[in-house]
Amino acid sequence: MDQAYGIFLYVISLLTVGGIYAVLALGLNIQWGFTGLFNAGIAGFFAVGAYVSAILTTGPSEHHLGGLDLPIATGLAAAMLASGLVAWGIGRICIRLRSDYLAIATLGIAEILRLIFKNETWATNGARGISLIPKPFEHLPEPWNQLAFMGLVLATVALLYVLLEQARRAPWGRVMAAIRENEAAARAAGKDVDRLRVQAFVIGSMLMGLGGALMAHYLKFIDPNAAEPLTATFLVWVMLIAGGSANNRGAILGALLIWTIWSATEILTTRLPDELAIRTAYVRVFLIGLTLQIVLQRFPSGILPERRMTAAAQRDQPPKPAAQRDAAA
Amino acid sequence: MAPAPVLELDSVTGGYGETEILHGVSLAVKAGEIVAIIGPNGAGKSTALKAVFGLLSLSRGQVRLDGADITNTAPEQVVRRGVCYVPQSENIFPTLTVQENLEMGAYVRRDDFRPRLHEVYELLPELAERRRQRAGTLSGGQRQMVAIGKALMLEPKILLLDEPTAGLAPKFRHEIFQTIQGINRSGTPVLMVEQNARFALTIADRGYVLVDGSNRIDDSGPGLLANREVAQMFLGGGWADG
Amino acid sequence: MIEFLNFHLIPGVVLGSIYALGAIGVSLTFGILRFANFAHGETMTLGAYFTLTLILVTGWHPLAVLPAAMALTASVVLGIDRLFYRPLRQSPVIILLIASFGMMLMVRSVIQFGWGVQLRSLRPGMIQQPYVLFDTLRISPKHVLIIASALVLMVLMHLLLTRTRIGKAMRAMADSPELARLTGIETEKVILVTWIVGACLATAAGVFLALDTHIETLMGFKVLLPLFASAILGGIGSAYGAMVGGLVIGVAEELSTYPWIGEGPLLAPGYKAGVAFAIMVAMLILRPSGLFRGRVF
Numbered sequence: 001m002d003q004a005y006g007i008f009l010y011v012i013s014l015l016t017v018g019g020i021y022a023v024l025a026l027g028l029n030i031q032w033g034f035t036g037l038f039n040a041g042i043a044g045f046f047a048v049g050a051y052v053s054a055i056l057t058t059g060p061s062e063h064h065l066g067g068l069d070l071p072i073a074t075g076l077a078a079a080m081l082a083s084g085l086v087a088w089g090i091g092r093i094c095i096r097l098r099s100d101y102l103a104i105a106t107l108g109i110a111e112i113l114r115l116i117f118k119n120e121t122w123a124t125n126g127a128r129g130i131s132l133i134p135k136p137f138e139h140l141p142e143p144w145n146q147l148a149f150m151g152l153v154l155a156t157v158a159l160l161y162v163l164l165e166q167a168r169r170a171p172w173g174r175v176m177a178a179i180r181e182n183e184a185a186a187r188a189a190g191k192d193v194d195r196l197r198v199q200a201f202v203i204g205s206m207l208m209g210l211g212g213a214l215m216a217h218y219l220k221f222i223d224p225n226a227a228e229p230l231t232a233t234f235l236v237w238v239m240l241i242a243g244g245s246a247n248n249r250g251a252i253l254g255a256l257l258i259w260t261i262w263s264a265t266e267i268l269t270t271r272l273p274d275e276l277a278i279r280t281a282y283v284r285v286f287l288i289g290l291t292l293q294i295v296l297q298r299f300p301s302g303i304l305p306e307r308r309m310t311a312a313a314q315r316d317q318p319p320k321p322a323a324q325r326d327a328a329a
Numbered sequence: 330m331a332p333a334p335v336l337e338l339d340s341v342t343g344g345y346g347e348t349e350i351l352h353g354v355s356l357a358v359k360a361g362e363i364v365a366i367i368g369p370n371g372a373g374k375s376t377a378l379k380a381v382f383g384l385l386s387l388s389r390g391q392v393r394l395d396g397a398d399i400t401n402t403a404p405e406q407v408v409r410r411g412v413c414y415v416p417q418s419e420n421i422f423p424t425l426t427v428q429e430n431l432e433m434g435a436y437v438r439r440d441d442f443r444p445r446l447h448e449v450y451e452l453l454p455e456l457a458e459r460r461r462q463r464a465g466t467l468s469g470g471q472r473q474m475v476a477i478g479k480a481l482m483l484e485p486k487i488l489l490l491d492e493p494t495a496g497l498a499p500k501f502r503h504e505i506f507q508t509i510q511g512i513n514r515s516g517t518p519v520l521m522v523e524q525n526a527r528f529a530l531t532i533a534d535r536g537y538v539l540v541d542g543s544n545r546i547d548d549s550g551p552g553l554l555a556n557r558e559v560a561q562m563f564l565g566g567g568w569a570d571g
Numbered sequence: 572m573i574e575f576l577n578f579h580l581i582p583g584v585v586l587g588s589i590y591a592l593g594a595i596g597v598s599l600t601f602g603i604l605r606f607a608n609f610a611h612g613e614t615m616t617l618g619a620y621f622t623l624t625l626i627l628v629t630g631w632h633p634l635a636v637l638p639a640a641m642a643l644t645a646s647v648v649l650g651i652d653r654l655f656y657r658p659l660r661q662s663p664v665i666i667l668l669i670a671s672f673g674m675m676l677m678v679r680s681v682i683q684f685g686w687g688v689q690l691r692s693l694r695p696g697m698i699q700q701p702y703v704l705f706d707t708l709r710i711s712p713k714h715v716l717i718i719a720s721a722l723v724l725m726v727l728m729h730l731l732l733t734r735t736r737i738g739k740a741m742r743a744m745a746d747s748p749e750l751a752r753l754t755g756i757e758t759e760k761v762i763l764v765t766w767i768v769g770a771c772l773a774t775a776a777g778v779f780l781a782l783d784t785h786i787e788t789l790m791g792f793k794v795l796l797p798l799f800a801s802a803i804l805g806g807i808g809s810a811y812g813a814m815v816g817g818l819v820i821g822v823a824e825e826l827s828t829y830p831w832i833g834e835g836p837l838l839a840p841g842y843k844a845g846v847a848f849a850i851m852v853a854m855l856i857l858r859p860s861g862l863f864r865g866r867v868f
Contacts, residue, residue, distance in 0.1 A: 038668060038669075094852070097855060099664065100606060100664065100668060101607075101803075103609075103668055104796070104799045105852060109848075111796060111848075112845050112848060115841055115842055115845070118841065119842065230675075230676065231676070234672065234676055237669065237672070241669070279684050282681070282683045282684040283680070283684065285677070285680040286677050286680040286681060286684070288676075289673040289680070290677065292669070293655050293674075293677075296659065296662075296666055296673075297655075297659065382753070404752055405752060405755055405757070408753070409755060416750070416753065419750055421750075422743045422750065422751075423746055424742060424745075424809070425739065425742055429743075432736075433739060433740065433743050433754055433756065434754060436740065436754055437755040479754070
């Protein structure tokens with residue numbers, strides 16, 4: 001009976017954290033699937049959201065900024081706002097960059113943000129992190145508190161899914177598709193391509209900030225290395241790609257699937273003796289990476305948004321032989 | 330029996346992927362000739378050159394070099410068989426010096442290329458003067474010379490030139506055409522695509538007019554120059570250019 | 572003045588030499604293979620760890636085992652190319668980018684699995700007395716070693732690129748892969764040589780970094796951003812650009828903590844990584860082709 005209950009709680013946690021990752025994946029999908037932007041700094045926006053919400057909702061502390069005790073809903077909203085603002089700043093500068101450069105730039109931003117959170121200890125308590133973050137429904141008895149939180153997360157995912165599907169079919173989504181199909185034509189038709197791209201970047205980042213905030217409240221703790229940033233960024237990419245890019249449903253499914261695999265393999269490794277357990281963590285990362293390489297080699301066009309090449313991807317393609325670039329003379 | 334033409338396109342049909350651009354184009358270049366391909370924009374002139382160089386997928390027809398079938402052969406192999414191609418754009422290595430560009434031209438040679446280097450410098454003396462200069466810093470006309478010189482390093486059986494005077498000032502066009510004649514006199518047949526049709530025909534032995542991916546007229550250079558229909562076709566087009 | 576030279580300028584040149592060596596590989600890969608190789612930092616780390624093991628096994632000086640370490644690292648890199656990048660040669664660049672991102676984590680996990688994650692020293696117990704020049708300049712022997720070795724490697728690089736057929740072919744391919752192909756240059760061979768050269772230089776860079784600081788599994792990733800910044804600053808595809816770019820970034824990083832104004836450092840040491848990033852972003856906005864006018868994409 002106890003074991004069944006344990007499994008029950010475990011499944012709830014899987015769905016909860018998987019759901020949070022689904023939020024991240026949906027955010028990445030807006031940037032990658034809708035718009036073709038390569039964001040290698042997901043962890044940065046995640047962290048911004050997490051810290052902002054943590055600082056706003058925690059009680060007073062001599063170790064970090066806080067004491068505002070604001071309601072969690074406010075924290076979440078502020079998290080989205082903050083990540084959105086950071087994304088807006090970056091987007092304004094970097095949106096025209098080719099994907100390699102955008103990837104490097106976003107990676108750099110994530111690293112800088114991590115350094116900020118680590119160094120500005122007056123605000124964030126540095127490497128020791130912020131703890132005692134309030135968790136929604138935590139006053140309810142178990143298992144209702146877990147279930148309620150899970151419900152909150154899954155409801156958020158569902159709501160976002162509905163909104164994003166609407167957006168995709170609405171004029172905004174159609175313009176984004178048009179830009180993907182033929183950027184030159186879209187520009188010629190007077191569309192402000194850069195502004196629209198920044199919009200997509202910002203909205204996607206807002207979702208990532210939301211995900212970060214949700215995670216902070218779930219764990220009741222956040223530090224600069226929470227969910228080792230690079231692995232977190234990478235996992236979300238694998239989730240989106242494994243689920244089938246440019247696809248909101250795929251993003252959600254990919255998130256739940258990959259998270260389950262990731263988490264389950266972690267459980268397995270904790271059953272091993274300590275010395276081996278540490279090492280198998282690396283094996284897991286290796287295997288996820290290998291899976292990605294296999295997917296990339298087997299389904300390259302499946303990876304690309306809408307199974308067609310985005311205008312951005314076309315721009316970034318290794319240049320075809322001069323022969324094919326000059327059209328027939 | 331007359332020797333096979335150096336290069337022959339026999340009813341070549343094909344294009345890029347699914348788009349068909351050439352519909353059964355035929356032409357030939359005999360030893361010692363300069364042959365020009367002219368025609369309106371979009372006629373498939375440059376595409377015909379690329380067909381030789383294996384840069385297209387040909388569904389029908391044959392490309393023959395000295396009688397041997399080289400249809401759909403990869404560019405690296407076509408080079409090694411003695412066909413050198415100078416594309417219209419991006420035809421030099423800008424950060425390499427003039428001399429290094431020529432050395433790269435000789436890349437597939439296994440023997441000592443230096444004697445040939447001297448010969449090329451003699452054909453193109455302007456290059457000799459600037460041999461240590463970065464090719465990207467040269468003028469348009471000089472760069473075109475480097476591109477042609479690079480192609481000559483292999484002592485090719487035939488030289489393919491894609492719009493050699495494109496974007497050049499009239500003074501340089503004249504120079505390039507003189508250079509092409511010089512090259513031809515030294516024994517290399519030339520097949521060139523040219524937008525400046527009238528100019529090209531004055532140095533060409535023979536010419537082919539391509540329209541919409543098919544042969545339209547072919548005749549000797551002087552013959553085409555005198556042809557009323559050809560003149561009409563290019564009214565307002567290449568004919569107007571000096 | 573003394574403080575400036577000993578604690579900022581000289582360390583800056585040392586760091587800059589390390590960046591330069593690493594950036595050459597990044598720049599050449601970027602220019603010839605057309606993608607930013609996120610796994611290059613990990614190549615440095617791998618090279619350093621191979622060296623560590625070789626030192627432990629043979630007891631020799633790092634420079635003595637360096638050629639062997641280079642050979643090992645280059646073999647791994649060639650294997651990676653064969654298995655994971657070559658199948659994607661014709662794919663859009665974004666795919667390669669994702670692949671190298673994944674490769675970064677895969678290589679790191681192997682290193683962590685094989686060697687563990689604790690900080691180590693390349694030459695434990697080595698205490699060096701600094702040389703004193705002109706009664707003021709203090710420079711430790713290991714820094715002399717690093718700068719001198721880096722110079723030697725850069726000269727060798729220069730000779731490769733300007734005196735050998737394959738080196739010129741590399742520069743040609745960085746200029747225009749399509750034209751290189753039309754010219755008959757064996758592009759796969761050039762690609763292989765590019766990987767080998769990049770791996771060898773990365774090994775050296777990793778070893779020098781380990782000598783200067785210590786060895787740990789994240790060391791390569793930590794310098795990845797400065798490497799990219801150096802390559803972009805110097806101009807993608809230009810090895811010379813990478814050398815200059817690396818030196819500039821290294822010196823800038825170290826000078827950023829000098830008390831230019833008032834008592835404290837201009838920039839808190841924790842943010843040194845930001846210097847490279849700021850320079851890179853500025854470069855991308857102002858002059859994307861870099862100092863040496865490399866490729867603009």
